[in-house]
Amino acid sequence: MREAIACGDFYQINYTARQSFDTYGSPMSIYRTLRAKQPVPYGVLAWLPHLPADPWTLCLSPELFIRIEEDGVVRAEPMKGTLPYSDGEPLDIRSEQLRADSKNRAENLMIVDLLRNDLSMLARPGGVRVEELFKVTRFGQVLQMTTPIRCDVRPQVTMANIIEALFPCGSITGAPKKMSMRYIADSEGGARGLYTGSIGYLQPAANTLRARGSFNVAIRTLCLQPNNDHSLACKGVMGVGGGLVYDSTAQSEYEEIHWKSRFLRGLPAGFQLFETMLVQQGRCALLEQHIERLCTSAAALGFTADKSALTQQMEHAVNAQATHASLRMRAVLFHNGKCDIQFFALDSAGASASVSVSAMSSAPASAAAATAASASDSATSADRVAMATTRIAPRILPNHDLLRRFKTTWRQHYDDDLKHAVKSGDFDVLYFNHDGYLLEGARSSVFIHYQGAWITPALSLDVLPGVMRAQVLKHPEPYLGTDHVSQERITESMLHQADAIVLTNALRGCIPVRLISH
Known part of the structure; x- marks a missing residue:
């Protein structure tokens, strides 16, 4: 990149990367939380079902692309120049530090000149004016430098002319625009999608453009893909980047990426x-x-x-x-x-008991079991009648769900299913994912004896690393009468053909169960 700048191919490039993450909870709640943490003037919450890959868009943009006013004046406010900011710091001093920084000033001036050039194709003679050079505004945990520009357009200019001349915004391409866009297409790993595009609105107005409205630059933008399950969990991606010039350093640009994205970190989890x-x-x-x-x-x-x-x-x-x-x-x-x-x-069903059973032959009742105690928050005396029973939950869970790896209070679906199971006299319900692999119970880990061997679902399936599960894996002999347990992918057919099924949790120990088919 530095060689290309030295050769004069371009003098600034806006390079971006992607950050992937998982979210839990309503996208609307997440958006409200983010807006409270980072108030911005051009935020958008949108559900776009025609974009099946990322139907939820949560945009926390601080940057104006264009505003078309009632009288037809077009305003732009390109943003270049960033410094981190923390509560308690003297705002005026930090603002002046940003305003005086030669690299940030150079970035800002380059893009201001680019936008002035784009706007000049629409303007009356002498109709493009810079209104305030190097304006600094705080947006949450960062300070951003912008330069407002005014454009008085010619009478024959249309909205189509405006979009053609200005889009995409030069602040997210570089300068010159066409060469920087060509370099971006060759060097970035994939299409940006909605990120660094624009979101806005138009309304009818009595001016030569016959419209008024406002469009942002779609930065600080989260695109969410729901897992299509009860948990409202989503896979998310956010683009983040910055303007690179000849004297940029990898370390400073890396730090800037983290400044811009840290509003995502430290959010309250919404669970315990x-x-x-x-x-x-x-x-x-x-x-x-x-x-x-x-x-x-x-x-x-x-x-x-x-x-x-x-x-x-x-x-x-x-x-x-x-x-x-x-x-x-x-x-x-x-x-x-x-x-x-x-x-x-603990209720009477949870009294301490030790059950020792020999290794398997053919009947499910031959599973080994260890010290038993109370079930869980939903335990009742109906939990243990002869051999406990379990059945397959009608609810199918997503193939990937990071939160399943942790014991959290985000478990209403487990609690609801467990309540129904206990009412039916079952100890637990067993979940499968969409690929048809066994995961775990609502309150237990699962071990089965299948074709002469003990196996349990692998942690790579996003299952809870149960404390008792770990004990059984570490010392299987006293619990299951074997010296080895393997972690594998278990299908429903394997579960039905198992010689024995044992459920484990830290309160109960090991519980031999019988699978109820219906």
């Missing part, structure tokens, strides 16, 4: 992390494993978590229950690092 543990006479056998999983999940999802403080808090809570034979402890971790701990009594 939790762990449910069995406490017996002031002791939780798997406490260390629960804390480890909680902290690992917190790190992955951006929660604050002090492992030492959590360990101290939970150990103190467990030790205080020494007079109780068996309790269910629920620890809920909030986004800010606060942890709430509650204890619940």
Whole structure:
């Protein structure tokens, strides 16, 4: 790129990259949260079903492309020049730092000249004027430098002429426009789509253009593809980039990309992390494993978590229950690092019991089982009658769902299905994904004995790394009477042909179950 600038092919290029992510919750709620965090003048929330790849568009654009006013005047305000900004910093000093920075000024001037040239093709003689050079405005966590330009158009100019002359906005191509666009097409990994295009509106007006309206530059724009399931989870992508000139450095441009996209980071998750543990006479056998999983999940999802403080808090809570034979402890971790701990009594079905069964032959009842305890928040005394039962959930889950890898309070669908299962006398329901592979239960991990071997769904299917699941995999002999368990993809046919099915969770241990077909 520097060689091309030195050769005079162009003198600025606006290069962009893509950031991929997962979202959870209503796109409308996400948009409201983002707008509150980064107020912008040209935001858009749009549902565009004719774009099946990315039907949801959440645009947090701070940049004006063109505004057509009631009297027909056309205004543009190209944006070039960025500095990070944090609350408490002196705004005037940081603004002056941006305004005085030679590189940012050069970027801004190049694009202003480009836009002036584009507008001149529409203007009356002398009709293009720069109204304020190097205007600095705060948008959330960044300062942006813009230069407003006014254009008095000729009487015969039409809206089609305006779009032809100005689109796409030079601030997202580079200068000269045609050469920079050619370089972008050759060097970027794929089409930008709606990103760096424009979103706006037109209304009838009594001017020579017969219209008034406003169009943004579609930057800071999230395109979301729903997973088409109950969870409102979406796959998202956002383009982000900046203007590169001869004296740009890779490090500074990389930092600028992060400045521009950090409004996406640190958002409240909209859910909490939790762990449910069995406490017996002031002791939780798997406490260390629960804390480890909680902290690992917190790190992955951006929660604050002090492992030492959590360990101290939970150990103190467990030790205080020494007079109780068996309790269910629920620890809920909030986004800010606060942890709430509650204890619940276990019902009669959850009393501690040890069941030892030999390795399989043919009947499902021959599965091995370990220490059993209470079921979960929805447990009832109907949970254990002879051999527990389970059935396949009618709800099919998406093939990929990052949130399934973590134990979160975003689980209303699991709770609803489990409530129906318990009413039917079942211990749990089992979920398959759209590819037809077994995932897990609403409150348990799954092991099956199939064609002489024990197998369990692989974590790559986006299933919860259960604490008890990990114990069984690490020490399978006392639980399943075998020295090896493999992680594989299990089909519905394999599940029906299994010699035995065992469900596991940290409260119950290992539960042999019988599959109900209907």
